[in-house]
């Protein structure tokens with residue numbers, strides 16, 4: 001029994017305890033140099049993150065939503081255009097399309113991995129389609145090989161929403177180097193999280209990277225106060241870059257620790273009636289941002305775990321084609337049966353590198369107890 005102790009979904013203080021001297025030194029460096037906007041830390045983090053992903057360029061921006069919005073704009077996406085994506089994602093994926101005046105077209109997902117079902121992709125493509133935007137949900141990479149094949153046939157770029165997938169891989173290549181470009185979020189709770197907001201666009205395409213950089217910097221490329229296009233202010237903050245550089249050195253180890261906790265959950269939760277544990281597609285390596293099970297009585301399980309002091313979360317309770325924000329482009333219930341079923345059944349259990357393995361066992365015991373499975 002956990003009794004009064006609360007198990008959080010994520011414990012960033014536990015992470016800080018492992019890296020405190022390096023974080024303190026990094027923050028001090030930025031403050032002493034007074035390089036709060038741009039500067040050496042931003043430049044070096046961009047270089048290091050591009051190298052980590054295996055891509056030529058990384059352009060730091062203010063957050064993951066801006067990364068998506070600016071990347072779509074750099075493709076020239078605008079009114080009258082369509083962007084094909086999924087509905088079981090954070091709203092930002094859809095917002096980035098809407099903010100460019102374009103129409104999101106939703107594809108249903110593979111129930112095993114909750115990522116875009118490539119067998120349904122081709123039929124959604126029209127002459128107005130500009131970009132295919134799969135989401136590496138929960139850290140599990142979308143099925144990129146067949147997605148890229150459809151994209152190639154239609155001459156379309158694939159933009160990865162890799163906001164949850166730092167270090168995920170397909171066939172040994174990392175997220176960020178799988179499509180034409182990729183967008184990352186460094187929201188604090190992500191596998192690689194800042195101490196505030198931050199984001200990144202990663203690509204091999206020189207001209208595309210330059211265009212994202214220009215759009216994020218008031219439409220200005222090299223010459224100060226010369227603005228080629230109307231851009232915006234979406235800057236990576238020097239303090240965030242310095243913290244992210246410290247954490248990037250640990251990312252693979254931390255992802256490995258997540259994987260060990262996932263293995264412990266899988267072993268303890270396999271075979272429980274009414275519970276499905278998350279799958280990993282052969283050839284793919286999830287970054288395990290989240291450990292999200294499906295439960296027949298999701299709401300009951302959520303309440304039971306809460307009563308035991310165990311935090312959980314629903315990612316996500318409503319698919320974005322049914323969100324009021326999409327009106328008048330809103331879809332109808334039943335349009336995307338798998339996505340909609342997932343929204344009723346998914347439950348994310350606590351997962352972070354420092355989560356004690358005994359706590360994983362205790363959480364699993366509570367899931368078994370609720371489901372009437374033998375301990």
Ligand SMILES: Cc1ncc(COP(=O)(O)O)c(C=O)c1O
Nearest residue numbers: 063064065090092093163185187
């Ligand atoms: C799938 C997905 N896309 C986009 C975003 C947006 O990132 P940010 O919160 O940094 O704007 C998030 C962040 O939560 C996300 O999970």
